[in-house]
Amino acid sequence: MFSVNTDLRKKFNFKKFVPYIFLMPAVMLIMIFLFYPMGSVFYYSLFKYNLAKPYANGFYGLGNFIEIFTKDKVFYKTLWVTIKWVLSTVSVQLIIGLIISNVLNQKLKCRGFFRAATFLPWAVSGIITSMLWSLIYNEHMGLLNTVLLNLGIIEKGVAWTSSIDTIFGAIVVAEIWRGFPFFVIILLASLQNIPESIYESCKVDGAGKLSTFLYITLPHLKQTIIFGTILRGVWEFNNIDVIYAITGGGPANMTTTLSMYMLNQGIRANNFGYAAALTVIVSVILMILIYFYMKVMGYSEEEM
Amino acid sequence: MTKARKILENIFSRHIFLLLTMLFVFMPIYWALVISLKHEKDIMQKPVKLLPDPATWENYQFVWNKTGFSKYFINTIFVSGLSAIVIVIFAVLVAYGLSRFRFKGKKSFMLIFLATQLVPYNMLIIPLFLIYKNMGIIGSLTTLIITYTTVLLPFNSVLMKSFVDGIPIEMEEAAMIDGCNRMGVIFRIVLPILVPGLVAIGSFAFLSSWNEYIFPVMFINNKENFVVSVGLNFMIGQNVLMYGPLAAGSIIALSVPIMIFAYIQKFLVHGLSAGAVKG
Numbered sequence: 001m002f003s004v005n006t007d008l009r010k011k012f013n014f015k016k017f018v019p020y021i022f023l024m025p026a027v028m029l030i031m032i033f034l035f036y037p038m039g040s041v042f043y044y045s046l047f048k049y050n051l052a053k054p055y056a057n058g059f060y061g062l063g064n065f066i067e068i069f070t071k072d073k074v075f076y077k078t079l080w081v082t083i084k085w086v087l088s089t090v091s092v093q094l095i096i097g098l099i100i101s102n103v104l105n106q107k108l109k110c111r112g113f114f115r116a117a118t119f120l121p122w123a124v125s126g127i128i129t130s131m132l133w134s135l136i137y138n139e140h141m142g143l144l145n146t147v148l149l150n151l152g153i154i155e156k157g158v159a160w161t162s163s164i165d166t167i168f169g170a171i172v173v174a175e176i177w178r179g180f181p182f183f184v185i186i187l188l189a190s191l192q193n194i195p196e197s198i199y200e201s202c203k204v205d206g207a208g209k210l211s212t213f214l215y216i217t218l219p220h221l222k223q224t225i226i227f228g229t230i231l232r233g234v235w236e237f238n239n240i241d242v243i244y245a246i247t248g249g250g251p252a253n254m255t256t257t258l259s260m261y262m263l264n265q266g267i268r269a270n271n272f273g274y275a276a277a278l279t280v281i282v283s284v285i286l287m288i289l290i291y292f293y294m295k296v297m298g299y300s301e302e303e304m
Numbered sequence: 305m306t307k308a309r310k311i312l313e314n315i316f317s318r319h320i321f322l323l324l325t326m327l328f329v330f331m332p333i334y335w336a337l338v339i340s341l342k343h344e345k346d347i348m349q350k351p352v353k354l355l356p357d358p359a360t361w362e363n364y365q366f367v368w369n370k371t372g373f374s375k376y377f378i379n380t381i382f383v384s385g386l387s388a389i390v391i392v393i394f395a396v397l398v399a400y401g402l403s404r405f406r407f408k409g410k411k412s413f414m415l416i417f418l419a420t421q422l423v424p425y426n427m428l429i430i431p432l433f434l435i436y437k438n439m440g441i442i443g444s445l446t447t448l449i450i451t452y453t454t455v456l457l458p459f460n461s462v463l464m465k466s467f468v469d470g471i472p473i474e475m476e477e478a479a480m481i482d483g484c485n486r487m488g489v490i491f492r493i494v495l496p497i498l499v500p501g502l503v504a505i506g507s508f509a510f511l512s513s514w515n516e517y518i519f520p521v522m523f524i525n526n527k528e529n530f531v532v533s534v535g536l537n538f539m540i541g542q543n544v545l546m547y548g549p550l551a552a553g554s555i556i557a558l559s560v561p562i563m564i565f566a567y568i569q570k571f572l573v574h575g576l577s578a579g580a581v582k583g
Contacts, residue, residue, distance in 0.1 A: 019410075021401075026398045029394070033450055034423070034428070037427075044430075120329055123511060123565035124561060125517060126517050131554040135547065141347050145352075146351070146354070238425060244517075259426045262426060263429065266429065267433070272430055272434070282427065290422070
């Protein structure tokens with residue numbers, strides 16, 4: 001389509017500035033409200049900038065970073081919570097996504113309905129997810145306790161979102177509910193590109209279901225899995241809707257991820273400089289993680 | 305024997321997973337629906353009933369009329385609608401520019417757009433807060449429209465580009481030979497063909513804006529300008545926790561994205577794999 005080179009196309013090129021006019025509004029917007037704020041975060045990170053203690057404000061060099069790495073115990077705790085949070089949510093979402101996308105790729109009755117139904121939580125926001133699951137976890141009228149009590153598995157209602165033993169699992173399950181459709185959607189799209197004939201020849205050669213999956217399907221999905229995992233990992237790393245709404249990071253910072261901590265420092269404690277330094281650390285960690293993940297998974301640009 | 309085993313295996317491998325998924329997906333929605341239809345006094349009653357018996361609409365009436373929820377609802381429609389419109393207009397411009405022209409810096413431009421997918425948006429909250437404060441618009445709905453548009457634009461532009469790429473350029477060339485200028489081509493040929501794409505991306509942008517939570521929670525502090533997500537969260541913070549109205553509010557807030565979703569879900573598998581992916 002683009003290789004056609006008519007006289008007309010050359011005429012288009014005369015007006016060299018025209019394409020830039022098309023991009024102008026978007027570029028302006030992104031410059032002012034995306035790149036400038038991002039840059040300013042790096043700038044603020046070198047300052048002591050606390051609205052609650054304005055007398056101490058000023059250039060601080062790497063002071064914020066030194067404080068974070070040497071004095072801040074909460075930082076290391078939130079780092080650990082973040083690792084647990086990202087690993088548990090993303091891995092389970094990926095596994096469920098792999099299974100369900102394979103099921104939904106087969107010939108089924110009412111396949112359209114089942115697909116749409118599976119994608120459904122994708123459209124639900126974090127705050128609504130929190131509401132729905134809070135109603136399930138509720139100690140007195142929650143569905144979970146009701147069912148477990150009726151089955152005789154527990155004898156007394158459990159307060160799922162305030163007990164320190166269950167709270168982390170509770171928010172992880174809620175997050176998985178909202179996130180697994182993402183993997184189903186992208187994996188299904190990728191599965192549809194595998195020619196049926198490959199599966200047929202596998203059948204002829206006597207390959208079992210498991211080996212077909214391991215040697216045909218999985219390698220084909222590799223790219224999608226890599227990109228899906230990165231995007232979802234970054235997303236879970238950043239996303240705090242469910243945590244913020246269900247636990248607010250508590251109890252005792254048990255569910256405070258780095259992003260949550262960053263926000264709490266910036267907005268609640270008005271400690272902008274410190275929060276900016278945390279943000280810079282978050283960005284650097286993300287970049288390193290993405291880099292290593294791509295390395296480990298053997299992704300190189302030529303494969304694109 | 306083997307045949308029977310195969311059938312059994314089939315049923316287990318597919319239907320068990322399907323059944324579990326459906327249970328998992330619908331359980332929370334079902335439960336919120338049940339609670340929203342129960343009388344307030346029945347909600348806490350032991351043993352907890354799995355169906356609303358007797359059912360009532362009073363929670364919906366209460367939440368809509370007595371809690372300011374209708375105002376939040378209208379605010380959210382306004383913000384999401386306006387954001388969606390601006391996003392669609394800007395995205396069409398970007399998509400057309402990228403799809404139909406060759407120019408210097410195009411590659412790096414595409415790269416920057418894709419890279420914004422990896423930006424931790426939470427890091428924008430504090431600097432944006434300061435910017436809006438300096439502009440004197442903190443707390444207004446304008447802050448949300450600006451933020452949503454900026455944050456959602458790159459992804460939607462890339463998505464829109466895949467729609468524009470699908471329109472054969474020959475049609476435009478033919479029209480230009482017949483004396484149509486660039487503007488005429490865009491308005492008479494591209495846009496009419498692009499309508500499904502415009503609607504899909506508009507709905508998508510609307511849905512994403514509707515679901516935003518952290519930005520409005522941080523930027524909006526007066527009740528007058530609350531959006532649904534903030535309003536619901538505010539209701540939890542109240543002294544008297546009313547589960548019935550809260551569930552009803554959640555169902556109302558949920559109904560809009562679900563309706564939009566029903567429309568765009570057929571684009572999902574195609575659209576989200578078109579190179580850019582929303583989280």
